[in-house]
Amino acid sequence: MSIQEIEKEIIEEFELFGDDWEGKYEHIIDLGKSLPKIKEEYKTDDRIIKGCQSKVWLHSELRKGKIVFTADSDAIITKGMVALMIRVLSNQKPEDVVNANLEFIVKIGLKEHLSPTRANGLVSMIKQMKLDALAFLNS
Template sequence: MSINEIQDAIVEEFSVFDDWMDRYQQLIEYGKDLPPIDERKRTEQYLIQGCQSKVWLDAELRDGKIYFTADSDAIITKGIVALLIKVLSGRTPDEILNAELYFIDKIGLKENLSPTRSNGLVAMVKQMRMYALAFKAKAE
């Protein structure tokens, strides 16, 4: 599936919920399904700057594709990073750098998050793109 097909599936999944409490519940479910990050990666080095809650993010390049792992100490934030991983993990650096993440607006995520959580979401996307840039630079 392409990045856009995955985003469309997420938009469709969230569109069945009229109430934001149900959407938050769905986010929490995504967070619960997120595989745990290696304990050794739960350090300052992997923390995303700009998030109110703690979010650890790591990436590795395998066969030209980037695979992300993450964790958070906040359940909603963990759900948000799980969604981002669902969309961006297993992609090439270029795919990640060129992806337009429209699902964030389409499911109403940005407008229904507190300003600090919204800033954290932007910081997570930025960090994932920074990994992609670094891996791309290494490959050239």
């Protein structure tokens, strides 16, 4: 599936919750719990994407022309957001990752997580995912 198709799928999935924010967050927490963990060897301090409060570790590699992301976080809500990002951007062509505008975050009502005061590392993670994709594109 393309990035846009996956985004559409996620938007539809979240529409089911309507105004039920508790349901929405329970879903995010479940997504966080189901996130396949990053290999311990990649969970080093120099790989931490700095948010002020929660940490995110990210690893990327190129397999058959597609970029594969694995990640982890020490906060479960952040981890749920990370899981969503991986679902959308992993197994995609590097150029598509670079060009993705990721409107789904706003559309599913989670734009507060993009605020700089949230300091949850999500914004930095998206930036790092794109930088990694750009590096693969140029290599």
